[in-house]
Amino acid sequence: xxxxxxxxxxxxxxxxxxxxxxxxxxxxxxxxxxxxxxxxxxxxxxxxxxxxxxxxxxxxxxxxxxxxxxxxxxxxxxxxxxxxxxxxxxxxxxxxxxxxxxxxxxxxxxxxxxxxxxxxxxxxxxxxxxxxxxxxxxxxxxxxxxxxxxxxxxxxxxxxxxxxxxxxxxxxxxxxxxxxxxxxxxxxxxxxxxxxxxxxxxxxxxxxxxxxxxxxxxxxxxxxxxxxxxxxxxxxxxxxxxxxxxxxxxxxxxxxxxxxxxxxxxxxxxxxxxxxxxxxxx
Numbered sequence: 588x589x590x591x592x593x594x595x596x597x598x599x600x601x602x603x604x605x606x607x608x609x610x611x612x613x614x615x616x617x618x619x620x621x622x623x624x625x626x627x628x629x630x631x632x633x634x635x636x637x638x639x640x641x642x643x644x645x646x647x648x649x650x651x652x653x654x655x656x657x658x659x660x661x662x663x664x665x666x667x668x669x670x671x672x673x674x675x676x677x678x679x680x681x682x683x684x685x686x687x688x689x690x691x692x693x694x695x696x697x698x699x700x701x702x703x704x705x706x707x708x709x710x711x712x713x714x715x716x717x718x719x720x721x722x723x724x725x726x727x728x729x730x731x732x733x734x735x736x737x738x739x740x741x742x743x744x745x746x747x748x749x750x751x752x753x754x755x756x757x758x759x760x761x762x763x764x765x766x767x768x769x770x771x772x773x774x775x776x777x778x779x780x781x782x783x784x785x786x787x788x789x790x791x792x793x794x795x796x797x798x799x800x801x802x803x804x805x806x807x808x809x810x811x812x813x814x815x816x817x818x819x820x821x822x823x824x825x826x827x828x829x830x831x832x833x834x835x836x837x838x839x840x841x842x843x844x845x846x847x848x849x850x851x852x853x854x855x856x857x858x859x860x861x862x863x864x865x866x867x868x869x
């Protein structure tokens with residue numbers, strides 16, 4: 588079913604004198620260390636791989652009032668790696684991407700509809716950064732529902748909610764906000780990369796809008812890699828590396844660090860349901 592985009596409704600999640608305290612508290616329940624797609628982390632640090640069943644409840648401060656949850660309609664899947672794009676994508680001017688923001692987040696509203704099961708997740712976007720929360724949530728829903736993703740052949744389903752029932756929270760924020768929140772757990776994201784800890788994924792706005800210089804594809808396809816990589820960590824997958832020259836790079840590879848002879852790829856599986864993995868990285 589095509590998704591009817593709602594009129595944008597912004598709600599201030601954090602207010603007044605409690606902004607700083609609540610913004611920090613939203614991440615205090617995340618047990619370090621975080622996993623990221625390219626941050627400088629001590630080599631001997633063991634990565635924590637949280638699963639949906641073990642993720643703590645979402646903070647009430649960032650959740651709207653409880654209501655019946657429903658599945659989110661998604662866009663058609665993004666093009667396969669190497670496939671020709673049907674619509675040319677307007678490039679984003681790097682100078683238009685803000686370096687810092689308010690540190691407060693707006694929760695994307697869910698669509699109304701029939702209730703359903705699946706892993707519940709919530710989408711939040713930092714205010715004033717030029718990204719519409721509902722549009723971002725629609726992109727993320729399409730990625731999570733794509734048969735080349737973690738929902739392969741219906742083996743797993745994801746359901747967007749906008750309340751405290753989420754076991755996964757995906758936030759999009761400016762580079763400085765990403766650095767500040769990820770840095771609380773010893774990760775140096777350097778204004779460049781994303782991170783994940785426990786039930787929280789922090790998406791760097793620069794990567795969301797601009798893609799990566801090492802990724803051969805449009806920013807929209809790189810967004811799929813961001814979500815698949817970080818949600819893969821949430822599902823318990825560790826880092827992988829290139830399986831061989833000319834082969835698709837695993838979605839769990841830190842592709843921003845270089846492809847090592849592999850081809851850019853945003854998806855865990857190919858169109859035939861074959862896992863596009865590689866050797867595990869210790």
